[in-house]
Amino acid sequence: MRMFSLHRDWQWSDVAAVIACSVVAVALPLLLELVHPALFEPVELWTVDLRFQIRPSIPVARDPEQAQSGALVVIDYDDRAAHDYGLGRWPWDRRVHAQVVEFLRKAGARTVMIDLLFTHPSSNPEEDRVLVDATRRAGSVIYPVVFRPVREENPADIARFPAPRFLLRADVRGFGELPAVGELTMPLPGLIEAAAGLGHIQRTPDGDGVLRRIPFVYRVQGGFVPSMSLSAALRYLKADPDSIRIERGREIRFKTRAREDVTIPIDATGRAWINYAGPWGARFVHYPYSWLLHQMQSERGRAKTLGLFKGKTVVVSNLTTGSGDRVAMPFEGDFPTSEIHLHLLNMLLQRQFLRDATPFEAAASLGLPVALLTGAALAGGPAVIIPTYLAVMGAYLYALKEAFNGGIILPAVHPILAMTVGLILLLTTRAFIVDRDRMRFQSVLGGFLPPQTIKMIRENPRRIPGLLAGHSRELTIFFADIRGFSTFCKRTDPLQIQRVLRDYLTTMTVILRTHGGTLDKYMGDGIMAFFGDAEPEGGGEDVEEARVQRHAANAVRAGLVMQKKMTELNLRWLGQGQEAHLIRIGINTGFVTVGNLGTEYLWDYTVIGPEVNKAQRLESAAEPGGLLLSRRTYALARACGVLPADLPAKTVTLKGLGEEADLYAVSPEMVAHLTQSEPVLPAS
Numbered sequence: 001m002r003m004f005s006l007h008r009d010w011q012w013s014d015v016a017a018v019i020a021c022s023v024v025a026v027a028l029p030l031l032l033e034l035v036h037p038a039l040f041e042p043v044e045l046w047t048v049d050l051r052f053q054i055r056p057s058i059p060v061a062r063d064p065e066q067a068q069s070g071a072l073v074v075i076d077y078d079d080r081a082a083h084d085y086g087l088g089r090w091p092w093d094r095r096v097h098a099q100v101v102e103f104l105r106k107a108g109a110r111t112v113m114i115d116l117l118f119t120h121p122s123s124n125p126e127e128d129r130v131l132v133d134a135t136r137r138a139g140s141v142i143y144p145v146v147f148r149p150v151r152e153e154n155p156a157d158i159a160r161f162p163a164p165r166f167l168l169r170a171d172v173r174g175f176g177e178l179p180a181v182g183e184l185t186m187p188l189p190g191l192i193e194a195a196a197g198l199g200h201i202q203r204t205p206d207g208d209g210v211l212r213r214i215p216f217v218y219r220v221q222g223g224f225v226p227s228m229s230l231s232a233a234l235r236y237l238k239a240d241p242d243s244i245r246i247e248r249g250r251e252i253r254f255k256t257r258a259r260e261d262v263t264i265p266i267d268a269t270g271r272a273w274i275n276y277a278g279p280w281g282a283r284f285v286h287y288p289y290s291w292l293l294h295q296m297q298s299e300r301g302r303a304k305t306l307g308l309f310k311g312k313t314v315v316v317s318n319l320t321t322g323s324g325d326r327v328a329m330p331f332e333g334d335f336p337t338s339e340i341h342l343h344l345l346n347m348l349l350q351r352q353f354l355r356d357a358t359p360f361e362a363a364a365s366l367g368l369p370v371a372l373l374t375g376a377a378l379a380g381g382p383a384v385i386i387p388t389y390l391a392v393m394g395a396y397l398y399a400l401k402e403a404f405n406g407g408i409i410l411p412a413v414h415p416i417l418a419m420t421v422g423l424i425l426l427l428t429t430r431a432f433i434v435d436r437d438r439m440r441f442q443s444v445l446g447g448f449l450p451p452q453t454i455k456m457i458r459e460n461p462r463r464i465p466g467l468l469a470g471h472s473r474e475l476t477i478f479f480a481d482i483r484g485f486s487t488f489c490k491r492t493d494p495l496q497i498q499r500v501l502r503d504y505l506t507t508m509t510v511i512l513r514t515h516g517g518t519l520d521k522y523m524g525d526g527i528m529a530f531f532g533d534a535e536p537e538g539g540g541e542d543v544e545e546a547r548v549q550r551h552a553a554n555a556v557r558a559g560l561v562m563q564k565k566m567t568e569l570n571l572r573w574l575g576q577g578q579e580a581h582l583i584r585i586g587i588n589t590g591f592v593t594v595g596n597l598g599t600e601y602l603w604d605y606t607v608i609g610p611e612v613n614k615a616q617r618l619e620s621a622a623e624p625g626g627l628l629l630s631r632r633t634y635a636l637a638r639a640c641g642v643l644p645a646d647l648p649a650k651t652v653t654l655k656g657l658g659e660e661a662d663l664y665a666v667s668p669e670m671v672a673h674l675t676q677s678e679p680v681l682p683a684s
Helices: 012-035 041-054 079-084 094-107 125-138 189-194 228-237 289-295 299-308 338-350 359-379 382-405 413-434 436-445 451-459 461-468 485-490 494-514 541-575 610-621 631-639
Strands: 066-070 072-077 111-114 141-150 171-174 180-185 197-200 213-215 217-220 223-226 245-248 251-255 261-265 271-273 285-288 313-318 326-329 332-336 471-482 517-523 526-531 583-596 605-608 627-630 650-653 660-666
Touching: 012 359, 012 413, 041 382, 041 413, 072 289, 072 338, 079 289, 094 111, 094 125, 094 299, 094 313, 111 228, 125 141, 125 189, 141 189, 141 228, 197 223, 197 228, 223 228, 228 338, 261 271, 285 289, 289 299, 313 338, 332 338, 359 382, 359 413, 382 413, 471 485, 471 494, 471 541, 471 610, 494 517, 494 526, 494 541, 517 541, 517 605, 526 541, 541 583, 541 627, 541 631, 541 660, 583 610, 583 631, 610 627, 610 660, 627 631, 631 660
Parallel strands: 072 285, 072 313, 111 141, 111 313, 141 197, 171 245, 180 217, 583 627
Antiparallel strands: 141 180, 213 271, 217 223, 245 251, 251 261, 326 332, 471 526, 471 583, 517 526, 583 605, 627 660, 650 660
């Protein structure tokens, strides 16, 4: 078997494997999107909707003269007004709209945005004349235009705008695309001449039908058509028309009369995120037209309603049955589009924009979480990686929410997918590559090491290098064999010998491991083991002495239990018509060299040194059925209460060593009243 190094300092191959997993985790989402560009877009957009829904409501623009009153309101044409006041089915008489415009003029409304199309003359020219006159007197009305969008790269398809005074002239720079206008549908010429502004009301829902982004400007020949909301904002803020700058794929910028910069982030297609302030009707005041008509029936009611609109920007919209001007948005699936103008206008007035993450922010959001997981994989196993994954995932979800609250839309799908793929790959790498040494260690030596050692290795793999490296340490060495086993083998059937050895060695090994012994080897009927190698070193002389006492006491206890167990085995063997056997045990404590003393082709986790030879000689000199201990072992076991204090010593010259030694013979009967029932274990 090829030798391996166990949780030594990291090898470069191990580090490279972990880093490769992280690179794959980061690259996989990018490659998938490269192959299928729209693969993750529906889920990503869903996470944006979720962020809208869990975000606190954002402030709305306030009336500068009435701090408690919103500056943006809506008048909704409703079915009740048509029914109660005889307005009939839609479209209504245009003189009704003229009355609304005239009413708002008298009320002192700042700007009126009519979200209704008047593109064809009425059958009654008087209706159109009255509406045009009311519009001219008000001087604050913005009407919508609609058109067929075309691509900017086809100049021949771009329309000429018939009302150039309403166009924006902007300094355009950078790279990217700005949408352009094809076929135009304009208001009546009289309304164009009388209006304070024109603005587009184009809708650009995403692929799932939800309206999240719109272009604020569309290119025409000679300039740009603003949205109704941008036209109203420029009027509200008294923007400098010569200050407008457009940087493709990045921003639209202009200066207010106070010389403050307003910067609108846009994407590569010229669209800006709509920063919805909340669900429909939750953030802006809606006045049903039927209610206004009712209030106008009395002098007191007229005075009350006139005060409601002073200084306000008002959107006039159609909510009658069958109007059909609705769209899905992040909060709900049936959203009247008229209020979108106020969400956009509020976003402009409050400078509360949403923007996509910059390339640096997107790269950091993708790479940083995976880098933290990589560090966890280099620092530890699943017990470190999984909690780190959960912590990083939780932190990133929190960052998504907080960044969104601050106006930044960080990517969600790519980082979450990268973290999850990284978790799987890193756990797999730890299990099959980085942790291979520990698994191979356990598979090779697990049957020989005591359970305490295996547990220690699992809890702290960094202990393995120290356990395997050859080093000097004071351990207790244990030898045992069966008396006269060679003679027994000569007269006994080999299969019978095998059964006896299997019973004997299995029983004795279980006892050794239970008492914390490390099985070194079997030598026919002989057993070699040692105690104390698994416990950590250090801690001072007192701690080390306590450790040596424990493992010496455990070795003696194991020997006593083995002798008692032999009595049970002999009774069973005799009952089966077989011979009884006695074993001899020798135990010595001293400094030995312990570790993997084999080669890269054959493991040999063992001990060597004179103290090992002495333990083997003690076993040879021991009485059958008893234990023979060195002075050091006896003193240590006695200190733990395993042996009596008055056990007599006998001086023996050990064969092959040529020196006298004080030894202590022990039998189970001599110490039955002292022997503990459990091994002596380290304090936790």
